[in-house]
Amino acid sequence: xxxxxxxxxxxxxxxxxxxxxxxxxxxxxxxxxxxxxxxxxxxxxxxxxxxxxxxxxxxxxxxxxxxxxxxxxxxxxxxxxxxxxxxxxxxxxxxxxxxxxxxxxxxxxxxxxxxxxxxxxxxxxxxxxxxxxxxxxxxxxxxxxxxxxxxxxxxxxxxxxxxxxxxxxxxxxxxxxxxxxxxxxxxxxxxxxxxxxxxxxxxxxxxxxxxxxxxxxxxxxxxxxxxxxxxxxxxxxxxxxxxxxxxxxxxxxxxx
Numbered sequence: 001x002x003x004x005x006x007x008x009x010x011x012x013x014x015x016x017x018x019x020x021x022x023x024x025x026x027x028x029x030x031x032x033x034x035x036x037x038x039x040x041x042x043x044x045x046x047x048x049x050x051x052x053x054x055x056x057x058x059x060x061x062x063x064x065x066x067x068x069x070x071x072x073x074x075x076x077x078x079x080x081x082x083x084x085x086x087x088x089x090x091x092x093x094x095x096x097x098x099x100x101x102x103x104x105x106x107x108x109x110x111x112x113x114x115x116x117x118x119x120x121x122x123x124x125x126x127x128x129x130x131x132x133x134x135x136x137x138x139x140x141x142x143x144x145x146x147x148x149x150x151x152x153x154x155x156x157x158x159x160x161x162x163x164x165x166x167x168x169x170x171x172x173x174x175x176x177x178x179x180x181x182x183x184x185x186x187x188x189x190x191x192x193x194x195x196x197x198x199x200x201x202x203x204x205x206x207x208x209x210x211x212x213x214x215x216x217x218x219x220x221x222x223x224x225x226x227x228x229x230x231x232x233x234x235x236x237x238x239x240x241x242x243x244x245x246x247x248x249x250x251x252x253x254x255x256x
Contacts, residue, residue, distance in 0.1 A: 081093050124138075
């Protein structure tokens with residue numbers, strides 16, 4: 001006969017296990033070759049439905065461990081990519097996607113796999129502020145996605161994420177140039193700003209880039225270049241606050 005303490009301990013244990021998927025479910029580490037792939041997929045689905053996405057991904061990957069090259073393996077890997085992405089475990093999602101694409105490149109699930117791989121890179125842009133690699137990978141991965149699936153319903157989303165990643169990179173380059181200005185290196189800053197102008201067609205940062213370029217020109221003493229850039233700003237960014245600031249800068253320099 002259970003004591004009151006024993007009963008309480010039993011119910012607490014069961015409650016914890018239920019939260020993890022129910023008292024009778026195996027954990028991913030407890031799965032072995034005696035489980036069928038269907039059973040493993042079902043455990044993953046159950047975890048996924050409860051919002052335990054990381055655990056779901058762990059289940060799905062176990063299918064590949066014990067039943068590689070099976071129909072269920074193809075399904076399990078694709079589900080693992082999705083689950084890990086939703087868990088915010090982007091590196092695990094990419095590893096699962098790499099495995100999937102190496103084994104099943106012609107699968108009709110490849111589009112979804114590449115989509116989640118791309119989204120993972122794009123979502124990391126805001127997490128690692130100074131790391132440009134996520135933005136570059138976002139652009140490269142979603143550009144490949146667009147080439148492979150030009151009629152995809154996610155086309156507009158891909159375009160939006162690519163634009164956002166490109167804007168991030170422009171902002172990072174602008175910050176580098178501004179750093180050079182603060183470090184009293186206007187020549188290096190000028191080269192950086194010129195490069196941004198040369199390689200960027202559309203960006204909300206372009207008015208500030210021109211303003212910083214005028215700053216650099218004035219410090220170096222390239223007054224004609226500063227006036228030429230001012231003329232460009234008045235034509236291209238007439239309503240921008242940066243054009244007004246540039247006008248004031250030119251006026252204070254006595255060039256007007």
